[in-house]
Amino acid sequence: MRSGPTRLGPRNPARPPSATARLEGMTHPARGRLDPHAAPARRDDDYVGIPYCENCGTDEFVYLESFIPPKHHRDGSVSQLGEVTYFCSGCEDFSAHAVPASWAPPGWYLG
Numbered sequence: 001m002r003s004g005p006t007r008l009g010p011r012n013p014a015r016p017p018s019a020t021a022r023l024e025g026m027t028h029p030a031r032g033r034l035d036p037h038a039a040p041a042r043r044d045d046d047y048v049g050i051p052y053c054e055n056c057g058t059d060e061f062v063y064l065e066s067f068i069p070p071k072h073h074r075d076g077s078v079s080q081l082g083e084v085t086y087f088c089s090g091c092e093d094f095s096a097h098a099v100p101a102s103w104a105p106p107g108w109y110l111g
Contacts, residue, residue, distance in 0.1 A: 048081060053088040060080045061090035067108065070101040 042083040052059045064087060070082040085096040 020103075046098065046102060050099060050103050051084055051086045051092060051095070053090060053095075055093050056088060056090040058090075061088050063087050063089060065103055067099075067105050069104070069108075 071080040081098040
């Protein structure tokens with residue numbers, strides 16, 4: 001055993017005192033917050049497009065049943081794409097999928 005006063009080492013052995021001094025002098029970048037309700041990332045097989053009947057080759061017989069507008073973050077970026085469901089009276093086909101954020105049904109106004 002040693003006699004006399006002993007010098008204690010750093011409190012955190014994983015970070016030596018010289019590293020602590022360097023970290024204290026650094027400025028921290030702005031800390032962003034993650035959205036806890038962020039939409040899951042879209043997969044490649046998720047279809048995004050305007051309402052169009054591929055069987056008939058036209059949108060002439062398409063009747064929109066519902067439209068959910070896109071959601072935006074406070075900075076204006078799109079957080080979730082809009083959704084549309086529609087029926088084709090030409091071939092009696094039903095479809096539902098995401099639509100581009102810039103698309104809205106004819107006569108649709110957000111107000």
